[in-house]
Amino acid sequence: MVNFIWFTCSSYLTPMIPRGTENMITALLREELERRSVKAQxxxxxxTPAGRxxxxxxxxxxxxxxxxxKFREADLxxxxxxxxxxxxxxxRDLGINGGFAVLYPEELSRPLRPEEVRRLARELKFKMVTVFLPEDVRRNFHVVExxxxxxxxKLAKYILxxxxxxxxxxxxIIRTLRDVAHALTVSLRHLTGRQLEDLFGGRHVFRNILQYEEGKYPVEDLRLASAYLLVNQLLFYHVLSKRRPEQFEEIDPDRLxxxxxxxxxxxxxxxVNYRAVFSYDVSSMIPQGFLPELKVMVGTIQAISPEKIGGDLLGTIFHDLIPFETRKTVAAFYTNVLAAELLAWLSxxxxxxxxxxxxxxxxxLLVAAYRRKKWLLTREKEFTEEDHKRFVEExxxxxxIMPFAANIAAxxxxxxxxxxxxxxxxxxVWDSTELKPGDRIPSIAGVKILKVQTKLEEIASEIGFKPEDAEKGVVSLSGEASEEIKLGKYDVILMNPPFTRQERIPRYYKSVLNERFREYEDYLHGQLGYFGYFMFLSDRFIKKGGRMALVLPATVLRIRSCEGLRKLLAEHYHVEHI
Structure with missing residues (x-):
């Protein structure tokens, strides 16, 4: 058992605005508002119901x-x-119509003489944040500098x-949510590599997919990724609570x-479902001492009011929220938006x-496919809720294989x-290389433990596989029975498979892959990169007359190890675009 002591010391870590400066700026701002005919005290x-x-x-x-x-710019x-x-x-109790926060530039966080404060107030750039009522659906979270x-x-215009x-x-909005994630990371600093391993898919994923050596995990980056998981959950739940308030109660910070x-x-x-979003329990890992900050974070997300934002912009927030370096740590890569749209429209x-x-x-790529299908549909009829449900459910x-990536995709x-x-x-969530048409998998599950065949028992021993694990099958992330997906064949396979080079694929996992694709032995090569197996996988799942649209390394057209892939395409496909 590991014991730790939690200290909340944000005021020590971040310099506060001196009280004299704060009071003078407030007085100056009040005077400016009065000059503009705003009645200001x-x-x-x-x-308030929460106290004075x-x-x-x-x-x-x-x-x-x-x-x-009274806040610094960094404390938005x-x-x-x-x-x-x-x-x-x-x-409703206070009879107010909205609120504003005026954020101070960093230069004002040091002690200053009154005349310096007055001069800097005219020269420096401040920021103003608008927070409108939830029912003001056309007035959004906005920042002015x-x-x-x-x-x-600007304040006078909004008020009068x-x-x-x-x-x-x-x-x-994205910057504010990122700040929340970084602040949450402080509360997760006690998490060990093993705890993070369990959260992000287990040892198989860390060794074979992420290729991290035990004891050499990028712990700080993984803690930040964990924080983003919780931010995603809070953001997504808030939208659900606004769409279906009778089903999902809005989070009340006072009741936490x-x-x-x-x-x-x-x-x-x-x-209901949405296990890809909510099956990862990050909140229980946060120490009790961080509760006050967590309540403020819940309020921050509610103030942003993401439910007011249109579909394309809301999708942009989820798409751009998590920085590349964090996504890279847990192999949650994005396909370039323009490339994804091009593939979807061509295929x-x-x-x-x-x-x-x-x-x-x-x-x-799934988002691009949704948008392409919707565009084709609206040429014939109006897009309805039933169409949306069919798109995302069927x-x-x-x-x-990465739970983190599946969370964002969902x-x-x-x-x-x-x-x-x-x-x-x-x-x-699955290692898709072991799947075939006709298989049934839970709509959200942990990475399936390798069902190693008898002739691979030596490999199984090497990776720590135990016979009893074969009976466990699926590791459920929610602890509940998951809804099944029956796999069939598809009209279109869109994919940007991992480009992992063959020399970086662990020897034992390479053997497992060759066993899984033994029906393609005429096309296999000992130095085939990871992406090649996903080409075989695409072939396995494509309908006759269907299309594959893949992002592949240019070397697939020339290097010897890809000769089998070129042979497969020449024998069974008509190449439309390169």
């Missing part, structure tokens, strides 16, 4: 708006979370003549007594086409038309 004490709160500036005219002007997520949890949640006078101009539409600041209480909300979704010519991506990664299949695919709700998404 500084340092107003309010009684002191508002920096209380504004009235076109509505009642509260301004918090905290400012937004505070406004949401302290005020917006109780807007400018001098204090320019910020006052509230605009009917405020465009969402997608870049700042421990971080693991989040799982009580998430379990309701598991009863899919019917709106009812059945499409599979057997190495789906983060779902980019027509499109994604399989990946989010992206199901939110392509966020105005519609679907009970499930056809995403599976």
């Amino acid at each position: 500084a340092f107003v004490s309010l009684n 709160r002191e508002v920096d500036i209380y504004c009235r005219d076109g509505g009642v708006y509260l301004i918090e002007a 997520w905290k400012a937004v979370g505070k406004i949401q949890n302290d005020y917006i949640r109780y807007h 400018g001098s204090l006078e320019e910020i006052a101009d 003549t509230p605009p009917s539409y405020v465009e969402p600041s997608i870049e700042w 007594r421990a971080p693991r209480d989040l799982s009580k909300y998430f379990s309701r979704v598991l009863d 899919i010519d019917k709106h009812d086409a059945k499409v599979a991506d057997l190495a789906c990664g983060s779902g980019g 027509d499109l299949l994604g399989i990946d 989010c992206q695919l199901s939110l392509q038309s966020p105005e519609y709700f679907t009970d499930k998404v056809n995403i599976a």
Whole structure:
């Protein structure tokens, strides 16, 4: 048993704005607002259902708006979370119409004389964040930058003549969510390599797919990836709670007594499906001492109001949220958006086409397939909720060995038309190289333990396989029976398979792959790269008359180890595009 002590010391780690500077900026901002005919009071004490709160500036005219002007620019997520949890949640009780946070540039975090503060207030750039009410569906989370006078101009406009539409600041939404993920990582610093291994697919994945040596895991990067999993869950659950409030209750930060209480909300979704999103229990790994920060993070995501954002933009948030370096750590790669769209448009010519991506990664090709099918359908009729459900529940299949990638793919695919709700998404976590048409797999499962044949017993011993494991079959990530997917053959196989070079594939896993594809022995080569086996896999699952559209290394056209692949294509396929 490992014991650890948790300290919350964010105020020590990040310098605060000096109280004198804070008060002077607040006074200056109030004066600027008064000059613009806004009725503004500084340092107003309010009684709220959560207790007594002191508002920096209380504004009235076109509505009642509260301004918090005490946060550094680096604390944007905290400012937004505070406004949401302290005020917006109780807007009916308080009679308010929205809130704003004014963020200070870093230069003001050091002690300054009053005349310096006044000078810098005119010269430096501040940021203003808007937080509107949930029911104001056309007014979004928005960030404005400018001098204090320019910020006052924008505030006066919003307060005196509230605009009917405020465009969402997608870049700042993504940045804010990334800040939340980095802050969450601090709460996961106690996680060991073994715990992270279990979370991201087990030893087989770490050794054979990610190719990490035990004891040499990139622990810090994996902790950050774990934090992104939880951010994804919070973001996705919030959208669901707004789409189906009668089924999914909105998270109430005041009712969270421990971080693991989040799982009580998430379990309701598991009863429906979405196991690819909610089966990974990160919240229970967060120490009790981090609960106050976690409550603010929940408020931050609620304040962003992702449910107000249209389908394409919401998909952009999920697509761009997790930085490349973090995705690379857990092999959750994206296919270039333009390349994905090109493949989908060249290969899919019917709106009812059945499409599979057997190495789906983060779902980019599946999203492109969805968009292509939708475009073809809307040429004939209006796109409906039933069409959306059929696309994500039946027509499109994604399989990946990495749970992290499947999580993102499920989010992206199901939110392509966020105005519609679907009970499930056809995403599976599996080592797809062992699959054949007719197999049944859970819609979300852990990586299946290798069912090693008798003649591979030596290999099984080498990788630590135990006979009793063969009876376990699937490692369920939710602890519940999973809904099955029956695999068939598909009209289109879209794929960007892993490009792992043959010399980096462990010898024992190479033997397993050769055994799995022994019907292709005439095309196999001892130095075949990992992507070659996925070409065989595509051939295995394609319907007669179907299309394969693959992203492959250019060397497939010339090197000797790919001669068998070229032979396969020449004998059984008509090459349409290269």
